[in-house]
Each structure stands twice: as structure tokens, then as C-alpha cells.
Amino acid sequence: MSKKTIGGAVIGYGGMGHFHGRQMQRIDGIELVGIFDIDPEQQADAEQNGIKSYESREALLSDPRIDVVVIATPNDVHKEIAIDAMEHGKNVVSEKPVTLCPADLEEMIAASERTGKLFTVHQNRRFDGDYLLVRHVMETGILGDVFRIESRVQGSRGIPTGWREEKEHGGGMLYDWGVHMLDQMLYTMRGIKLETVYSTMTFITNKECDDGFSVLCKFQNGVEWIIEIQTNNFVQLPRWYVLGTNGTLVVDDWDLHGKIVTVTDLTKNDSKPVVAGAGITRTMAPRTDETTHTLPLPAEDYPTDWDSYYLNLIHALHGEADILVTHDQQRLLVRVIEAIFRSAATNEVVKL
């Protein structure tokens, strides 16, 4: 017997809502039944493209053809809509950040447990090519023991306008890009305790919400992550910089330019002093080909693959797979975000 096609709907039909609509129209196993947005222009846009727009959220949630609702509204209303949808018997995918504080998340999880409905979060950047490549290189062991990972996203156009620059809607870069990069870190390090965070935030282009932050996260096994988002950078640092005892990985950008340099002989001393300002240095003299090996990145093996997120969702709704993004992962992520805000506000290291 062929499997039922999952009926999908989108609440909040803006930029990301359109993306979800297209995914549901394109991917086998799910179909777009309709959308709802409080903005009449978005409702009309859907209708003009042959997509049903419901007259109200209640009308959408009452349609028995809909199995799963994707919430792509501004961040402050994810919770209210998610709980309402689950109480109407719908499975829920919330956009990130799932919500704005641990207590709200617990209410959402309680609704999922009470109603027996699936409740998950769109952490699609677990399928970004650059991230998949970095994880693969780390897992091969070619870098030796990895002890420091730097993950950065930098722009020069400030915080986007609209709700993203308003605190009451969950604006700011920590809730925007930060959530993705922290999720990538926590997913990579799953099973290893995150002990402390220390962060600073910038408010250069916006006074109300952070337009960037830098956080140092220390794990129990000694591994450190630095995550930085900035929006006032006219020269960008690499997207990834990974240090191991045996090599270094640099991923410059989302097109996966970069390289891996490994050391072939740590004991051999090939250093020749180089001029450093007014002095000379052996310590900082670059290594030569005598003791290092440079590899290109296997870029073509790591395309970005956001469809896999939807395929996992469809399999999970059929009971054939575990859902990729779990409640406990979100609990930790929301706690880490809270700790980052606290550290920046108090200028103190925060223990988790």
C-alpha cells in the first residue's frame, strides 16, 4: 500500500514561509494544503499563485487534511501558535529560534507530550555543505586531536530592518544567525558537556538588539569553540578555522574555498628565522613543504542538502525514523542562548 502524502501548511508566509511552501510543493511525500498570514498582501500573494489562504488561523488549524504546520512568523509568536496548533491535533515544526526562554520552551514541550503530537524545530543548517565538510574532516582524524574550532559569519550591512531590529519580536543576531551556529556546535559536540560560556555583544548599528556577538564556549574534554557573528565587517575572516594537534583546516566561505594543512614531521626542525618588525623570530617562522602537506577541500562531496531535513520529517511522521531535532537538543540550545545573554550583560563567565 502506498504511503499517505503528508498534508502540510505554513503559518507566517513571509520570506521563510515561502521557502517552506516551495519545499512542500517540491518534495515527494508532502504537499502544501494552504497558508495563513496576518498580512493581507501575503494572503493575496498565495492566492495569486494558486495556493489556498485560510481566512484565519483557526480555519487552517481546523482543516483535517493538514497533518503538520510549519510556523515561520517572527520569533516572539512561535510559542503561542505552536501550542494552539498542537491542541488542534497538528504536528508542528517551528522555525528557529524555537522560542525566547527556557520556560516558554517547557510549555511547548508539555503541549507536545499532552497531545502526543510531534514538535520539532527547523535546524536546517545541520545540512549546510560547509558544516558537513568540517564535521567530516574532523571525524577523519587527519587534524589529530581538534582542540579549537572557530565558526564565524560576518557581513557589513548591519542588522536587517523590520522585526529583526526589535527586541519584543526576538530580534538580534544571536537569535538570528547565532542559533544556527550554536546548534551546529552542540550537534557536533553532543554527548560532551558544555561547561562555560563567556560572551560579548555589539550594538553598533542598532541600540535595541545585538548586531553581533562573540562567544567562547569551553567543553569538558578541553575543546574550545569560538562563535562570532558580526555585521560591521568590511573585510571578512574565514567561515571556519579548525586547529588540531596535527593540522589546521580553513574554510574561507560558503563556496568551500580553503585548505587543510597537516604536519608530516613534528620533530624535524626546518625553521629559518624570519624578520618580525624590528627583530627576527624562529618561533613564528612559517613551516615549509619539508614538514607540511597541503590538501584541497573535497568541496564537491559536500553540497548543501536542506531537503534531507524534510525527508527526515516525513519519515518521522510515518514512524519510520527518529526526528532529527529533539526536545532535549532544543532545551540545551535555549539554555546556552540564555547564558550568552547573561554573560554579555554581566561581563562574567557563565557556568552551565
Ligand SMILES: NC(=O)c1ccc[n+]([C@@H]2O[C@H](COP(=O)([O-])OP(=O)(O)OC[C@H]3O[C@@H](n4cnc5c(N)ncnc54)[C@H](O)[C@@H]3O)[C@@H](O)[C@H]2O)c1
Ligand atoms: N531556518 C532558516 O534558515 C531561517 C531563515 C530565515 C528566517 N528564519 C526564521 O523564520 C521566521 C520568519 O522569518 P522571515 O525572514 O520569513 O520573516 P518575514 O518577516 O519575512 O515573515 C514573517 C511573516 O509572518 C507573518 N506574521 C507575523 N505574525 C503572525 C501571526 N501571528 N500569524 C500569522 N502570520 C504572522 C508576517 O506578516 C510575515 O509575513 C523567523 O522565526 C526566522 O528566525 C529561519
